[in-house]
Amino acid sequence: MPARAPERLAAGEACYELATDVAVVPLGALAAPERALLVAEEQDVAVLPAASGGTPPGARPWPVYRLLPAGGVALPTGRVFVRFGEGDRAEAHRAALAGAGFVIDAVPAWAPHAAWLRAASGDVTEALAGMEALGRLPGAVHVEPELLRARAPRGG
Numbered sequence: 001m002p003a004r005a006p007e008r009l010a011a012g013e014a015c016y017e018l019a020t021d022v023a024v025v026p027l028g029a030l031a032a033p034e035r036a037l038l039v040a041e042e043q044d045v046a047v048l049p050a051a052s053g054g055t056p057p058g059a060r061p062w063p064v065y066r067l068l069p070a071g072g073v074a075l076p077t078g079r080v081f082v083r084f085g086e087g088d089r090a091e092a093h094r095a096a097l098a099g100a101g102f103v104i105d106a107v108p109a110w111a112p113h114a115a116w117l118r119a120a121s122g123d124v125t126e127a128l129a130g131m132e133a134l135g136r137l138p139g140a141v142h143v144e145p146e147l148l149r150a151r152a153p154r155g156g
Helices: 090-099 124-129 131-135
Strands: 008-011 014-018 022-026 038-040 045-049 065-067 073-084 102-106 114-119 140-149
Touching: 008 140, 038 073, 038 140, 045 073, 073 090, 073 124, 073 131, 090 102, 090 114, 114 124, 124 131, 131 140
Parallel strands: none
Antiparallel strands: 008 014, 014 065, 022 045, 038 045, 065 073, 073 114, 073 140, 102 114
16 A cells, blocks of 8 residues: 555644645646646645646645645655764664664754655655654654745745
8 A cells, every 4th residue: 555645744833734736746737837836846846726626737746735824835845854862873773664664864963863865766755654663763853844835935
């Protein structure tokens, strides 16, 4: 059975709900850039409002979340941040992380007790679905997805 994206996500103090009124398309298929709710150049995709005629051509099966209450959209990158207790090096958990279906993408030099992870499959939905298992690993104290949001204009 394929992994299912969680209906809700927590990232820091923010709470997000799975959005059903949007679609993710490759940037090359973006006919009207001004319609995009979010452009994620690094992922080579854009988030569009769902068309009344159904799924746009080239749409990708990629979960998108909406900030609660009624905020903008957030696109998971597929990376998950996990933090272990102070002095508990993330690298020491490599086998347990692999057992949960994850690989270490990067360990911040400033925080050897933390790591950015990716699902071993590379699938964004599998990364999100596996976050609960990461939180149950011995020593894990924090798990959070990396989410991209549209830039908000700075207030003056």
